[in-house]
Amino acid sequence: MKTFQPKIVVFLLIVTLFNSCNSVKRVSENQHLLTENNLIVNDEKVVNDTISNTIVQKPNTRIPIPFVEMPLRLFIYNIARPNIDSILMEKYYNNPKKMERKSKLLSRKQLDKLIESKSNFNKWIKNTGEAPVIIDEELTKKSTKNLENYYKSNGWFNVKTDYEINRKDNKRGTIDYKVETGSPFIIDTVSATIASPSVQKIYEEHKNESFIKAGKQFKDSDLYNEEDRITNLMRNNGVYHFSQDYVRYVSDTLRGNSTMTLETVIDNRLIREEDGTSRREPFKFFTIKDVNIYTNSSFKNRNATLTDSTNYEGYNIYSVGKLRYKPKAITNAVFISPNTIFKDQARPLTSRLISNLRTFKYPNIEYIENQDTTLTANIYLTPLKKFELGISAETFQSNIQTVGFSFNPSLLIRNVFRGAETLELSGFASIGSSKDANNGNDQFFDINELGANLKLSFPRIFFPINTEKIIPKSMFPSTKISLSASSQTNIGLDRQTFTGIFNYKWYPSRKVTNRLDFFNIQFVKNLNTAN
Structure with missing residues (x-):
């Protein structure tokens, strides 16, 4: 009997699967299941994921x-x-005899839960599956x-698009999307x-970067x-x-030879007055x-009087209470310099570098x-607590312990x-009991x-010589010195380990990270080697 029951289950699963394999089982009359999209460009079938993504309806997902x-x-x-x-209502609640028979085995609350579980399981199957895509x-x-908008945005202004739906008698259908691009427009x-x-002066100096x-060929992108580019x-x-x-841009495409002119127009600054007029x-x-750099502008100090200040290389540094930071350490993290031209990129660079110090919260920077x-x-800094204590503990088990x-x-x-x-x-610190510890x-x-x-x-780069010209602060340089020691008593092998690391790290670009190990030394002393 033990081998017979699994066979029945497998048989039922196979029957259920084959019954569901009719892909148009849930497709009503006069409806058609979308089985394929064909993109035909200039009388040639094309497979292009970028263009195909503009098509709204896609066939059901197929697993190879x-x-x-x-x-x-x-x-x-x-x-x-x-x-x-409706099925459950008819099968149970509208069937008094069945409800009476079920009530002898289950309470009403248990029976309601059973019916609810059947409904939820059916919903889970529907959510796991994928409804048929009806044309x-x-x-x-x-x-x-x-499709028309895609080709026009890429220079084919005279594009013509059409479609043809091929409906079959077996409730299935395909769609042919037809595109005649014409000639692309060239600037x-x-x-x-x-x-x-x-603005004209700056634009002309960087015109070759356009x-x-x-x-x-014309492209919206x-x-x-x-x-x-111009804004930055x-x-x-x-x-x-x-x-x-x-x-803004002004173009002329009415020349009749698939060429066009394109003019970049940059207007004067618009100023709106308080009375509603503009000029x-x-x-x-x-x-x-x-x-101005405010080194402790926390919420609790919002009304406090500034009692300490200093000027370092043109920067005004203020503090509530005695200034706890070297002025150079703070100004080195600031890309906004006094008596220099305004640069918008200096603000995010400053915010990022100050955050990397791990000494202040994310800064607030404003221009007046x-x-x-x-x-x-004005740069407002909120210092983090000088001391931060962390404690963690864990219990573990392995094939050894x-x-x-x-x-x-x-x-x-x-x-x-x-x-x-x-x-x-x-x-x-860790302690453990090995499998061999069961020996008395x-x-x-x-x-x-x-x-x-x-x-x-x-x-910064901790080095006797100034490295600012080689590795500027825009590359977010840092130096780390690490020393560690450990002593381990293990099964048949005890050892002591000493490690020393001195390295530099900087970021020449967002995608590149450079790390230079000045030294990386590890000494391992094995004890009880006779074991």
């Missing part, structure tokens, strides 16, 4: 198996009953419009009309990239009030006049516009030498390990 691709999730969906609640002509028209003349002389070039260029060269809204005036260059064409930069316990205390000390350095002290002659806890780590971090 040997020799065939199967819409497995559709088959799973077909197993579920579409009207399970919808409105969505097909939308896909055709998406043959590029020009720029810029109202502000200051994404829009004569002889290139080039226009968006050019807007970003202006805001990093002193044009404080510049934004993308001031950049335009040329953009002006802005410079940074003062940089003065009466002349200057700005005052019956049971083990570990304890890991740590202490983080910030601003150790008043230069935003961090010192981390940590220790670890051995002590129960026969595995132990003790160790300590010291890690000192500097937010």
Whole structure:
């Protein structure tokens, strides 16, 4: 009997699977299951994921198996009953005799739970599966419009799109999307009309970096990239009030030879008055006049009086109470410099580098516009606690140890030498019982390990010679000195380990990380080698 029951279960599963493998089982009359999309461009069938993503309706997901691709999730969906609640109502609640018979074995509450579980299981099958994709002509028209917009945005302004739905008698169908691109439009003349002389000067100096070039096929993406380039260029060269809204394009495509002109237009600054009127005036260059750094602008100090201040290389540094940081340590993390031209990129760089110090919370940086064409930069820093204690413990088991316990205390000390350095002290201790400890002659806890780590971090290259010209602070350089020691008693082998590391790290770009180990030394002393 034990071998007969599994055979019945397997047989039932096979019957259920084959019953669900009818992919149009849940497709109603006069409906058609979408089985394939064909993209035909200039009378040639094309397979292109980028273009295909513009098509709204796609066939059910197919999973590749040997020799065939199967819409497995559709088959799973077909197993579920579409009207399970009505079926359960009719089978149980509308059948008094069955309810009476079931009530002899289960309480009413248990019976309600049983019926609910059947309904929930059916919903789980539907959610795991995938409903059949029924051909919808409105969505097909939308896909055709998406294809037209895609080709127009890439220079095929005279593109023509159409579709054909192929409905079959077996409730299945395919859709052919037909595209006639025509000739792409080429930019043959590029020009720029810029109202502000200051903007004109910067634009001309960097004209060769433009994404829009004569002889290139028109693409919307080039226009968006050019807007970003011009905006970043202006805001990093002193044009404080510049934004993308001031950049627009004028084109002429009515030349009859698939060529076009493209003019970049940059208007003057728009100023809205308090009375609702507006006026335009040329953009002006802005410079940074003062940089004020508030070293402890926490919420509790919001109304406190500043009692300590200093000026270091043009930076004004303020503190509530005695200043706890070396001025150079703070200014080294700031990219906004007094008496320099405004650069928008200096703000995120400053925020990132200050956060990397692990001494302050994320800073708040604001610019205040003065009466002349200057700005005052205020940098508000909220210091983290000088000491941070951490404790963790865990219990573990492995194929070697019956049971083990570990304890890991740590202490983080910030601003150790008043230069935003961090010192981390940590220790670890563990004991465990090996499988061999079950022998009565051995002590129960026969595995132990003790160790300590010291890690000192500097937010700069710690070297006798100034390395700023080789590794500027924009590369976020850091130095780490690490010392560790551990002693381990294990099964048949005891050892002591000493490790020393001195390394530098910096980031030449967002994708590249450089690390240089000045030294990395490890000494291991094995004890009880006779074992």
